Amino acid sequence: MDDVPLGTHVTGLRLDRAEILAVLGAATRAPSVHNTQPWRFRLRSGTIDVLRDPERWLRVADPDGREQRLACGAAVRTLRLALIGLGHRPFVTLHPDRTDPWLMATVRRGSGRPATVPEQAMLDAIGVRRTQRTDFGPGGVTAEARLALRRAAIDAGVWLDLVADPEVADRLGAMARRAYRTRMDDPAFRAEVARWTSWADDRHDGVAADLGGPAVSPSAVWLPGGARPADGQGLSPSSPLLGFVSTHADGPAEEVRAGEGLQSVLLAAAAHGLSAAFLSELIDVEPVRTDVHRLLGRPRRIQAAIRLGVATASPPTPRRPVEDVLTEDSEPLPPV
Ligand SMILES: Cc1cc2nc3c(=O)[nH]c(=O)nc-3n(C[C@H](O)[C@H](O)[C@H](O)COP(=O)(O)O)c2cc1C
The missing domain is CATH 3.40.109.10 (NADH Oxidase)
Incomplete structure (x- = not known):
């Protein structure tokens, strides 16, 4: 992980390197159709952009990109929670630029505050949440x-x-x-x-x-x-x-x-x-x-x-390492 190029953005976000890697690593645990992990993260001064990845867009199953935007939204929520877990209140703008079909959200660090009890429970669940792939057992939802x-x-x-x-x-x-x-x-x-x-x-x-x-x-x-x-x-x-x-x-x-x-x-x-x-x-x-x-x-x-x-948990699915989901500021994305 020491070789992941974070540039000067570490300073702009006022997070240290380990914190950035941790919050992005958490975000990649989000669910996505076929486990495509169709997101990219771009670090800018004081901001983390969450983008759709054109190379991971399921053109047959998801021709208009709706499910890809859902997956990116799931990653945004996870990123939000991970920042809250570090005591930072994130400031999130969804789809901030109507002319940019790839930019799904910008996440800035806001003021500090501790996680609430439900937020902490959700944070703890990020690593254990799994899509159920076998049948459910007995036991209802209270x-x-x-x-x-x-x-x-x-x-x-x-x-x-x-x-x-x-x-x-x-x-x-x-x-x-x-x-x-x-x-x-x-x-x-x-x-x-x-x-x-x-x-x-x-x-x-x-x-x-x-x-x-x-x-x-x-x-x-x-x-x-x-x-x-x-x-x-x-x-x-x-x-x-x-x-x-x-x-x-x-x-x-x-x-x-x-x-x-x-x-x-x-x-x-x-x-x-x-x-x-x-x-x-x-x-x-x-x-x-x-x-x-x-x-x-x-x-x-x-x-x-x-x-x-209620079910016996399904085994985990893999995730790409953080360096694979980081993108450079200047990297151009194609028209939709
Ligand atoms: C918008 C969306 C739609 C999904 N649709 C299906 C589905 O129809 N069938 C299915 O088995 N899993 C579906 N999934 C779950 C993914 O297959 C799963 O998130 C991915 O394989 C990663 O596994 P995990 O959720 O256990 O981490 C969907 C996930 C998302 C975000």
């Missing part, structure tokens, strides 16, 4: 945990709707399976998934094949044992709680905010001993997305769908 999850969402400026009604959940399950089949019927989608399925031990991104690779949708493990259920079959009774993160408006800044809110909810869940799996196909595939909005009857824009429950 009322206290549900409240904490909703509060975590609100603190990040988004909404979390929790759905426990078995009939609604069954219908959502059928929709997820329909959407999953639509996606997997697309050879370009399957090829993109294959590129991010890792067979090599020394790879720092993607999802290992023995974890199922990114191809395994939570809807494929909707029932215990990974059985592929037919439409109309019920949700696994052991993981009945679904969560939907939504924003008031559409647009890039709201998507970054949604990513912040998603990570806030995921970390709060981990802090309460809960695991979460994604159901992105409910949001990504039309006309399923419209059906989901209609079924849930929410006026807001649903940005992420997760299942929550």
Whole structure:
């Protein structure tokens, strides 16, 4: 790590070198589709910029970059928390320049303050939060945990709707399976998934094949044992709680905010001993997305769908070293 070039920015940020490496290392623990880690961090005097990485944009699964902005938002939330953990109150501007489609956020150091109790619990969860890749076990989500999850969402400026009604959940399950089949019927989608399925031990991104690779949708493990259920079959009774993160408006800044809110909810869940799996196909595939909005009857824009429950934690996925995610001030990014 001694050779990571941080230049003079260490002084501008008033963080020492070890602190910068620590906060950026924490930020890279954020979730991202297929574990693409589609972010770059640029150090400027007094500022850390969070950027989308054009080389890690999933053009098939995520043609308009929405999920990439969510992942960058999740990294922003983690960076924020890591700075709070060092006693610095960060000052964050989301998507500050409408003419720059790559710049997702600028993070400055604000005044100092200690972490609150929930923030400290989320901080402690950064290294243990994992996407659940196998089925959930028995055990429900307590009322206290549900409240904490909703509060975590609100603190990040988004909404979390929790759905426990078995009939609604069954219908959502059928929709997820329909959407999953639509996606997997697309050879370009399957090829993109294959590129991010890792067979090599020394790879720092993607999802290992023995974890199922990114191809395994939570809807494929909707029932215990990974059985592929037919439409109309019920949700696994052991993981009945679904969560939907939504924003008031559409647009890039709201998507970054949604990513912040998603990570806030995921970390709060981990802090309460809960695991979460994604159901992105409910949001990504039309006309399923419209059906989901209609079924849930929410006026807001649903940005992420997760299942929550108690589970044996899945193994960790790798991350790239900090030097790989740092970018130089002058490095030009291509037009979108
Ligand atoms: C916006 C977004 C959408 C995601 N969608 C899915 C999904 O549909 N299926 C899935 O298994 N994981 C999904 N993930 C989780 C990633 O696969 C996971 O974050 C990544 O592999 C890193 O693993 P970790 O979360 O355990 O650190 C999604 C993550 C993000 C941020």
